[in-house]
Amino acid sequence: MINDSLSHDAGDQLLCAVAERLRSLARKEDTLSRLGGDEFVMIFPSLGSEAQIVTVAQKILKSFLKPFHVTGKNINVYASIGISVYPTDGKTVNTLLSNADMAMYHAKFLGGNQFSFYTNKLNKQTSLQFQQELDLQKAIINHEFFLLYQPQFEINTRQIRSMEALIRWNHPKKGIILPLDFIPTAESSGLIVPIGEWVLRETCRQIREWRKKGLPEIPVACNVASKQLRQRNFLATVQSILQEYSIEPQWLEIEITENVIIDREIQKIIKKLKSMGVQIILDDFGTGNSSLNLLKQVAVDSLKIDQSFIQNISKSPGDEAIIDAIIAIAQSMNFNIIAEGVETQNQFQFLKKRQCHDIQGFLMSKPLSPEEAARLLREKNV
DSSP, rough: OOOHHHHHHHHHHHHHHHHHHHHHHHOOOOEEEEEETEEEEEETTTSSSHHHHHHHHHHHHHHHTTTTEEEEEEOOOOOEEEOOOOOTOOSSHHHHHHHHHHHHHHHHHHHOOOOOEEEEEHHHHHHHHHHHHHHHHHHHTTTTTEEEEEEEEEETTBEEEEEEEEEEEEEEEEEEEEEEEGGHHHHTTHHHHHHHHHHHHHHHHHHHHHHHHHHOOOOOOEEHHHHHSSSSHHHHHHHHHHTTTTGGGGGEEEHHHHHGGSHHHHHHHHHHHHHHHHHEEEEEEEESSHHHHHHHHHOOOOHHHHHHTTTTTTTTTHHHHHHHHHHHHHHHHOOOOEEEEESHHHHHHHHHHHHEEEETTTTOOOOOHHHHHHHHHOOOOO
């Protein structure tokens, strides 16, 4: 990943820095070895309990919270740790390595920056994950993905303000698969990069098709993963796609999750996207680890309140208070406010009373096919 976003030399320097940091955590009797690529093995011969193993794993993960300084840049690296224990999980080196690898893959699948112990259940689970990875590779080749478009409405006028492009997978055997059930595998395997580029390209192609039909122009938002943003050619890819379909940057919105903006390198990418004219939406706001200072530095265009808070309107005073706070923050910083997952009139009225700008959810519209979205755009309101 570093080789893609910076250079091969920077990647080599980073691997050396990672090795040195791991070495500083090892004792004299411990062994550190690089397997290949970005994978390292550490052997701890004298850890006597699971609690001790957990302590060591947590210590390693904590050490990776500090950025690595490479080629004059601070680079954030996230570790995934798989653990196998002798003799419970194997009595040979090959078995222990294989089982630790399965556990590491599981830690990656959970989102990275975590550790996972090997269990017998992982054999079947990991096998399923590998199979899904193979299926995803075939899906890219066979064009099995498609997009739906869910409108976002201005809360007072109920006019369409924008749409969000939502990916679906038409699996040849399993039918329609939702993102929640395949995006984690796409991210852990790196396939999110070509899939994400397809989403950007297909979105811009669709914007052009609607334009050809003389439909009202509105922005369309694409979800972009951190691995995409870290690609060295990401900005050039966005510019190339916009030029290919003759789309002005203001008609493309990019949605990123809250935790992504913690990374300083990604902050720079976001600022460059904004300078191009692309709109930035901070998705799932309220669930991550960003700070008000970060919000001020990055200066996104919109905050999208996570649907978990919206669903608890009238059920949880605490969540209602969080919504109030998010809206107050957004208003004070001149951010547009979007509430997602709006499904009831009660939620609608709650948000309208608090001057939320835009809403998205099944109360107003389900995700639509391109043809259904075109019909709605002709009507322009509901």
